[in-house]
Amino acid sequence: MNTQNIFFRFIFIILFSVYSSSISYSKDIIKIGTLLPYSGVYTVLGEEITNAMSLAFDEIGNKINGNTIEIIKGDTEVKPNIALQKSRKLISSDKVDILVGPVSSSVALALRDIVVQTKTPLIIPNAGANVLTDEKCSKFITRISFSNYQINAPMGSWLANQGIKTAFLLAPNYAAGKEMMNAFKEKFTEAGGAILGEEYTPFRKTKDFGPYLARVKESGADAVYVFYAGGEAINFIKQAHSFGLSKVMKLTGAGWTTSPLFLPAQKDAAIGFIGSLNYVPSIDTEANKIFINSYKSKFGRIPSEFAVQGYDSGKVIIEAIKSLSGDVTNKDNLAEAIRTVSINGPRGPLTIDKKTNNVIQNIYIFEVIAGEKGPELKVLDTIKAVKAPGKKCNI
Structure with missing residues (x-):
């Protein structure tokens, strides 16, 4: 092999490496994997969360910084072993950027280690086990819903x-x-x-x-x-x-x-x-009224607390990725961006407690009263900016 051929091959390898690198680090699609129940007794909860998260993405045309948002669903069936199988597929095969789920605390605890080991940011839209933002906490797990x-x-x-x-x-x-x-x-x-x-x-x-x-x-x-x-x-x-x-x-x-x-x-x-x-439909704010009208118009019913948790999960994802100018390639940076988001949504102001990665939010005391169209929830009192203790969390 002569010197000229070696030189051209060397140049080709360099150019190919640079081209490949640019391809792998420029994402046209942001993949959101869900680990939620789409069958069984909790199907309606999975649907509420996914519907509302999709609504949040619809509001921005399903694009963040020019990148298209794709939701890839994984049905956990509320079974820890099934959820683990689905998580491996979403992480390894589908290569999702963020996971959203689950509903059940037992499923969340089963997913905890794989999420941390693979550095795949997980946003929890419902599971309330206290340990998830206490002794089992991680910077890669952010809870947008509540602790028990x-x-x-x-x-x-x-x-x-x-x-x-x-x-x-x-x-x-x-x-x-x-x-x-x-x-x-x-x-x-x-x-x-x-x-x-x-x-x-x-x-x-x-x-x-x-x-x-x-x-x-x-x-x-x-x-x-x-x-x-x-x-x-x-x-x-x-x-x-x-x-x-x-x-x-x-x-x-x-x-x-x-x-x-x-x-x-x-x-x-x-x-x-x-x-x-953490949410009732009668919260008297403009943000909540707009959300209720949008959700009812698209899905034909009043949103529940589960829907709001899905919607706010979507909003947090949007703001976190915007703060990174759409670059989700560095998982450490993405996890950090998620836990630093603050929003004002249908249930009021939300921030993430840096000590626990659990949401800080208002808790509403309500009474069920007779409304014009049937029973409804009337707010009696608002306990503002409630935190979860998380005394054993060390992030």
Whole structure:
């Protein structure tokens, strides 16, 4: 091989390397992978989150700094092993830039290590396990939704300050149910309240609440504090109403129990329930009114708290990538950009706590009242800028 051929081959290799490098670092498509339930009992939650996130992207023409946004869905089926399989595909094969999900805390905990090891930023739009932004925290995991403590602790103090002196706790027998009850109990007893009893029902298996309602009523407590979701929430509210529980004590609890998703089935039985949530449709701000109109126009229903968490996840993604001028190639920089975003959305001002990567947000105390078109949630009080403790987090 002569010197001239060697020279030309050398030049070709250099030019090819430069060209390849420019191709790999210029992205025309920003890939967002979702790890959410699109089948099974929590399908509606996956749909709400994805619909609202898509709405946020639609508002900017599905482009950030000229790059097209593509959503690639992964159905977790609310099963940790399935979620892990889907995450590997999204990360390794689809090469997503950001993951959004999941709904279930058990799934989130299963995903935690693969996300951290591959440095793939994960935005959590629902799973509330306290450890995710505490001892299991990571700069690559940012929670836009809530921690179980964050939603329930404010209600303990608030109810005690309203003159409720005694309470009975009732929730499903699994980690989230117990975390929520413990958060309420901590602040309620600190404020001088007393817990007269607590019961934990078989998770997703309880259809007859009669025996539990009888024990709640016999306790003589001023209030019952509960958490249920889905079919159990609908059944509990209906049976508590038939049992006449609200005639002898206040019905209170984590606000998902009377989510806008469940009110159409609960109907007037939900009236009088007092709960706490990070979003209710009656928040009286221009941003919320615009969001409700847009969501209702596109999807034909009032958005729930799950929808807002999806919408705000989309907004955070948009602002983070804008701050990087569209460059998502460096995952450390992308994770840092996500955790430094602040927005003002339908549920109010949102910032990320740098100590925990959990959202700092308002918590709304509401009462279910009779509205013109059926039951609706009326804001009674706003607890501003609530944080999750995260004492063991070290980011």
